[in-house]
Amino acid sequence: xxxxxxxxxxxxxxxxxxxxxxxxxxxxxxxxxxxxxxxxxxxxxxxxxxxxxxxxxxxxxxxxxxxxxxxxxxxxxxxxxxxxxxxxxxxxxxxxxxxxxxxxxxxxxxxxxxxxxxxxxxxxxxxxxxxxxxxxxxxxxxxxxxxxxxxxxxxxxxxxxxxxxxxxxxxxxxxxxxxxxxxxxxxxxxxxxxxxxxxxxxxxxxxxxxxxxxxxxxxxxxxxxxxxxxxxxxxxxxxxxxxxxxxxxxxxxxxxxxxxxxxxxxxxxxxxxxxxxxxxxxxxxxxxxxxxxxxxxxxxxxxxxxxxxxxxxxxxxxxxxxxxxxxxxxxxxxxxxxxxxxxxxxxxxxxxxxxxxxxxxxxxxxxxxxxxxxxxxxxxxxxxxxxxxxxxxxxxxxxxxxxxxxxxxxxxxxxxxxxx
Amino acid sequence: xxxxxxxxxxxxxxxxxxxxxxxxxxxxxxxxxxxxxxxxxxxxxxxxxxxxxxxxxxxxxxxxxxxxxxxxxxxxxxxxxxxxxxxxxxxxxxxxxxxxxxxxxxxxxxxxxxxxxxxxxxxxxxxxxxxxxxxxxxxxxxxxxxxxxxxxxxxxxxxxxxxxxxxxxxxxxxxxxxxxxxxxxxxxxxxxxxxxxxxxxxxxxxxxxxxxxxxxxxxxxxxxxxxxxxxxxxxxxxxxxxxxxxxxxxxxxxxxxxxxxxxxxxxxxxxxxxxxxxxxxxxxxxxxxxxxxxxxxxxxxxxxxxxxxxxxxxxxxxxxxxxxxxxxxxxxxxxxxxxxxxxxxxxxxxxxxxxxxxxxxxxxxxxxxxxxxxxxxxxxxxxxxxxxxxxxxxxxxxxxxxxxxxxxxxxxxxxxxxxx
Numbered sequence: 001x002x003x004x005x006x007x008x009x010x011x012x013x014x015x016x017x018x019x020x021x022x023x024x025x026x027x028x029x030x031x032x033x034x035x036x037x038x039x040x041x042x043x044x045x046x047x048x049x050x051x052x053x054x055x056x057x058x059x060x061x062x063x064x065x066x067x068x069x070x071x072x073x074x075x076x077x078x079x080x081x082x083x084x085x086x087x088x089x090x091x092x093x094x095x096x097x098x099x100x101x102x103x104x105x106x107x108x109x110x111x112x113x114x115x116x117x118x119x120x121x122x123x124x125x126x127x128x129x130x131x132x133x134x135x136x137x138x139x140x141x142x143x144x145x146x147x148x149x150x151x152x153x154x155x156x157x158x159x160x161x162x163x164x165x166x167x168x169x170x171x172x173x174x175x176x177x178x179x180x181x182x183x184x185x186x187x188x189x190x191x192x193x194x195x196x197x198x199x200x201x202x203x204x205x206x207x208x209x210x211x212x213x214x215x216x217x218x219x220x221x222x223x224x225x226x227x228x229x230x231x232x233x234x235x236x237x238x239x240x241x242x243x244x245x246x247x248x249x250x251x252x253x254x255x256x257x258x259x260x261x262x263x264x265x266x267x268x269x270x271x272x273x274x275x276x277x278x279x280x281x282x283x284x285x286x287x288x289x290x291x292x293x294x295x296x297x298x299x300x301x302x303x304x305x306x307x308x309x310x311x312x313x314x315x316x317x318x319x320x321x322x323x324x325x326x327x328x329x330x331x332x333x334x335x336x337x338x339x340x341x342x343x344x345x346x347x348x349x350x351x352x353x354x355x356x357x358x359x360x361x362x363x364x365x366x367x368x369x370x371x372x373x374x375x376x377x378x379x380x381x382x383x384x385x386x387x388x389x390x391x392x393x394x395x396x397x398x399x400x401x402x403x404x405x406x407x408x409x410x411x412x413x414x415x416x417x418x419x420x
Numbered sequence: 421x422x423x424x425x426x427x428x429x430x431x432x433x434x435x436x437x438x439x440x441x442x443x444x445x446x447x448x449x450x451x452x453x454x455x456x457x458x459x460x461x462x463x464x465x466x467x468x469x470x471x472x473x474x475x476x477x478x479x480x481x482x483x484x485x486x487x488x489x490x491x492x493x494x495x496x497x498x499x500x501x502x503x504x505x506x507x508x509x510x511x512x513x514x515x516x517x518x519x520x521x522x523x524x525x526x527x528x529x530x531x532x533x534x535x536x537x538x539x540x541x542x543x544x545x546x547x548x549x550x551x552x553x554x555x556x557x558x559x560x561x562x563x564x565x566x567x568x569x570x571x572x573x574x575x576x577x578x579x580x581x582x583x584x585x586x587x588x589x590x591x592x593x594x595x596x597x598x599x600x601x602x603x604x605x606x607x608x609x610x611x612x613x614x615x616x617x618x619x620x621x622x623x624x625x626x627x628x629x630x631x632x633x634x635x636x637x638x639x640x641x642x643x644x645x646x647x648x649x650x651x652x653x654x655x656x657x658x659x660x661x662x663x664x665x666x667x668x669x670x671x672x673x674x675x676x677x678x679x680x681x682x683x684x685x686x687x688x689x690x691x692x693x694x695x696x697x698x699x700x701x702x703x704x705x706x707x708x709x710x711x712x713x714x715x716x717x718x719x720x721x722x723x724x725x726x727x728x729x730x731x732x733x734x735x736x737x738x739x740x741x742x743x744x745x746x747x748x749x750x751x752x753x754x755x756x757x758x759x760x761x762x763x764x765x766x767x768x769x770x771x772x773x774x775x776x777x778x779x780x781x782x783x784x785x786x787x788x789x790x791x792x793x794x795x796x797x798x799x800x801x802x803x804x805x806x807x808x809x810x811x812x813x814x815x816x817x818x819x820x821x822x823x824x825x826x827x828x829x830x831x832x833x834x835x836x837x838x839x840x
Contacts (some may be wrong), residue, residue: 024757055840079433082682106801108801108802112791112795114802119783121813122783126638138509203816204813204814225645225812225814243836246836249838250834250836250837250838252838254838257839313642337444346832359831360448363444363447363542363829365829365830366830366832367830367831367832368831368833368834369830369831369832369833369834370833370835370836370837371532371832371833371834371835371836371837371838372834372838374838374839375532375832375834375837375839376832380532380839381526381534382526382528382534391622392645393541393542393625394541394624394625394645394814394815394827395815397827397828397829397830400666407817408815409783409784409786409817409818410786410787410801410818411779411788411789412766412786412787412788412789412791412795412796413788413789413790413791414789414792414795415790416663416669416670416671416790416791417670417791417792417795418667418669418670418673418791418792418794419677419792419794
């Protein structure tokens with residue numbers, strides 16, 4: 001559908017009103033009801049397999065030849081991928097309910113009994129790109145945490161998204177919950193994103209998931225609170241007291257396990273004292289990866305190319321890493337503090353005191369000792385699933401799972417107390 | 421000082437850089453060092469008494485005859501008020517350190533050991549009006565929670581603020597902490613507020629404290645995250661199963677103990693079934709308070725005046741309350757959900773099941789049963805002190821005390837784990 005700007009704003013406001021009403025009902029639903037909706041949604045998704053694949057084929061055909069292969073691969077659904085989506089819904093049903101947890105409890109001298117209890121946030125706007133499964137995962141995480149969701153997926157995936165939302169809505173209806181718990185923006189009009197970002201009367205939180213352009217747009221335009229990360233410029237620092245073989249193994253994994261994820265190491269920082277020993281081993285192990293070092297590193301290991309100033313703050317998301325030599329822990333802390341994007345940074349050392357100093361001093365969402373930065377992930381943290389990763393310092397930081405999709409309120413139980 | 425807009429932006433950025441560097445050092449300081457700084461600041465404040473009173477007199481003289489008496493009373497310092505400020509610093513020193521608390525701890529099957537630990541937020545911008553003690557309290561709460569603060573008090577209090585900041589900086593220096601932990605914007609240029617609200621590279625959080633105009637400005641202009649509340653349109657609902665005398669006593673306190681605080685009840689909601697019994701008693705007890713009721717309430721109790729639609733969403737901050745009759749709990753829930761500003765709402769009833777339904781269904785930061793809404797306060801909650809009250813759902817909700825001035829990070833302890 002094509003709409004004027006006013007139409008788009010009205011449309012988003014209507015979705016917002018519907019979402020708010022649905023969220024109110026969902027917020028009072030029992031865990032069993034929410035789980036029943038998730039399980040019924042999984043079933044509905046499996047039943048819709050032929051329709052979904054046909055819709056997805058329409059999406060794929062419309063961009064064929066116009067978008068890179070990697071884009072089309074992210075967009076494409078197969079029976080296996082649909083099954084994985086359905087089974088993710090069931091896995092989220094099996095996770096503990098984050099709503100209603102008693103976060104704190106205190107009794108005051110005047111007898112007031114005060115509880116801090118987890119409650120849903122309300123209405124969440126989810127803005128993402130071409131992968132249709134992001135819509136299903138996000139809907140399931142929002143539903144389980146008692147939140148209504150408004151999905152705004154990439155316009156290229158609109159036919160697939162429509163079928164996925166219909167399946168979730170059938171699941172919700174079957175459990176007696178309002179269908180408007182899960183809605184899609186519908187229109188592919190770009191002004192809809194802006195309207196969603198400004199709709200602070202209806203939307204409590206926006207989570208963008210995608211490339212830097214999308215996330216930057218959201219960060220700049222949102223009036224609504226957001227949970228997001230712009231960059232994952234992650235560092236692995238090899239301290240002079242590191243076990244060299246362990247360091248090579250960890251960094252190879254941190255850089256090359258998957259180069260396109262935000263927790264991949266982009267910059268390797270090495271103590272000068274051990275550089276001649278580790279550089280050749282690391283270069284061997286990171287075969288196929290371009291290493292861009294400072295002048296000193298290049299002089300020690302000629303397979304390195306010379307880095308420019310820009311490299312120190314670049315998130316490559318590719319088989320490239322920068323290599324910086326430092327004199328000691330203090331210099332490493334200064335360098336990483338200057339260039340880190342606050343996502344994940346690691347130290348590799350057998351010196352526990354040095355590790356402790358690093359973990360305290362580096363101001364990133366996740367700081368690691370002797371482990372691969374690629375562990376920075378909700379699933380790996382045992383959260384069951386994540387809707388994104390946040391690098392801001394308000395509300396949630398690091399992987400955003402079910403608990404992070406809740407707020408809280410204070411319940412005050414009195415017996416007639418008045419304040420002196 | 422008078423500055424151009426570019427000058428103001430540069431000035432705020434320089435304060436921001438200094439604050440960020442100071443916050444880094446403070447974040448690593450021990451509890452003892454922070455407490456020593458607070459105690460030394462209290463001493464410095466007492467020593468500065470004559471200078472502070474002289475500066476305050478300059479502030480008071482400059483607005484004499486131009487501002488209402490209540491404004492001048494808020495601005496005015498006396499030896500007793502300065503002593504109260506100093507002793508508040510010592511009380512904050514005595515509170516537990518919110519930094520370093522272990523918020524969660526989990527071990528993964530692969531042996532990764534993950535802790536979630538409270539850390540300071542970083543740099544906090546505090547924007548307030550004429551009361552000089554707000555600057556001292558906020559500085560102390562920020563210092564204790566490991567955050568640097570940039571104060572922007574009302575221009576009328578600038579001489580007082582200058583002396584208070586100097587005293588805090590002497591206290592910081594004495595404890596070996598950087599003076600830039602506490603800074604004042606200095607210039608009274610109004611564009612400084614805007615520059616502070618936009619400085620998201622340096623400022624992690626802005627907290628406004630003051631009248632609706634100030635808070636609205638911050639809510640609309642801030643690029644930086646904020647913790648704030650616009651309105652405190654608080655309700656007290658008398659359920660038909662209430663103990664009438666208890667209800668009268670609670671509501672009299674909730675409305676009249678202090679009418680100018682955000683937790684004061686502004687709207688009284690009453691079940692029709694008990695209206696004839698409670699209305700005369702309530703009107704007697706709330707003497708001096710104007711009661712604006714709906715037509716039915718006015719017909720039952722002629723001392724009431726007729727409310728307009730606007731009254732239901734008005735925060736009077738005065739000896740006025742609106743009175744609404746409802747059929748039952750469901751109607752009360754609908755009415756309060758529609759008009760509440762999400763601050764604090766209370767039910768008065770002896771029926772625990774009705775109370776439970778109310779506490780779950782009302783989506784406000786604080787919900788109460790059989791207690792005065794005026795208890796909605798950090799001190800009354802046992803937080804020791806509060807820097808403000810938040811009605812947003814992200815990060816902190818309700819009273820914002822020391823714990824709410826922290827973020828957290830994940831510390832991941834490995835033994836060489838790589839991700840499969």
